[in-house]
Amino acid sequence: MTRLRRMLVLLAALTLAACSQAPAAHEAGQAAAPRAGFPVTIENCGRKLTFDRPPAKVVTGYHPSLETLLALGLGDRIAGRTNFAESAFLPGQKEQYDQIPEISDTIMLPQKEVMLAQGADFVLDNAMASFDAAGGYATVEELDAAGSPVYIMGGWCSPEEVLEFTIDDTFTDLRNLGAIFGVPGHADKLISELKGRLADVRKRVAGRTPVKVLATDGGTGPVNAYGGFGITNQMITLAGGVNVLADVKGDYTEVSAERISATQPEAILVSDYATLRGEAMPSSPAKAADAFAIARNSPAAKDRRYLAVPVAAQHPGYRNILAITDIARFLHPDAFAR
Template structure:
């Protein structure tokens, strides 16, 4: 799945143009009908090099890959979501499965539905965290087509091009939370969540500070070449913040392939393994199987000798609320003594 999202993102760079004049026409129509804008509106935010303006909070929202839904649920906006994609890969965040079940599913995959189905949703806001679901060549509605239909698209983390994926920082998630708070008219709620999450990260930083960083190999399986995470992007950021050091930090990539020889020479002390759980197909090995593949390649490493690995839900390796939560889980794994008290 990760490979699919990355490849499709590279095909959809044209979707980062300017917001069409149709949104301005919609604003004029509201004014002509005598509808007063709610307090604090209109709101304008920037995303993917485009300015998005909202005269009122969205009320008919469609979400793409699950971290987008999780982020809105964390902001208490579940009642605004009228359509979501399928999620079946790993554990839901606490309390979110019940909300997920109540929202109509409009796609049997993690991707948004095909163009005609998507346009028929009549959404007034679309939230996703990659450009994969907006690729015309794949039969999807483009960002421009959705804009023209009155369904403006916001991409979490600014994952709008391969270059922007590499530039991602965890601070971008805080920017998204604040932007979404403004768009939905709940800025105080968003700021409260930001403060809570910043407190969690500050606690992790305090606990791991001064400790020797653990050498981590982040892998998505493979016997050679190995699907792994290099020294740019969200996974590398999480490893560093959790008190680890990415053994592939010198590879200037987010998700990429590296040789078995490079993995063997890296001598990791622990593995971080992307977990797809029930999303797995026959050609997708389980997390334990992927860990064993890496242990076999780096068989003389401390990680292999200790059989030390953490299965991380792959949803946490995409922009959204969950990647900030995952830093604590990763820190507990790397430095359990720091959390003993």
């Protein structure tokens, strides 16, 4: 089975980005009275999206897009979602997930005809992979023309922009979504809470020696690992670590076993797919064992020190900040003892 991150990043290169103005989000059902604060116009992937009123019939793609809307209290707006068989859910979100109609049995949006038939007035996803015409999907342009404007989280609009991601992009998404859905106050409150978490982590790890970290998604030669660009690298740095592959240009990339062996990590992060297991998707302990075997003389291998990081946290979404706290606790447990 093709690995999730590789599929999302590589397919993004195949998608034609829309360059023209997207139409205003269309209404689902009977016309509603204009709301204060609207129309709202935001930019995403080089396009301007204008909304005359808050979306009411939303389709979400991969897990972080849905859970970000749930964190904003917008679960009642979601009319369809994809399947997250591999995901670990945040507290209270699995129950909401189960109540939302499933329109695709994979993490990808459904094929073109099914997708267009949803009549969505907003589509939220984490990458461009689900809008690739070559894969049989409705394109961004086709959905825009149908009144279903697309928003890509984290600015993951192209492979280059995946590498340019910063944690500030997460706050931008929350602010934009708050404006689009007419809940700016809720968005500001969530942003304040998350920034408070980050400030607390920075204070706790300040002055401590950064821990040398290897982040891997398994493999023995080559190894699927995370280089010095993108979300995972930033989470390591903000959590008080230093990425041993910081000089590798890439986010999710392949690195030789020899290169991994030479890094001498003190701790290892492993992408965790929770319930998706089998020969094609080893468990987190199995991935960690492979990494320990490759870097067998490293401090991490000697201490068997690793942390499973939910793969959903390694894609744009508000869980990025939650994961930074978890990683910081793992790297600097003494800093959280008080």
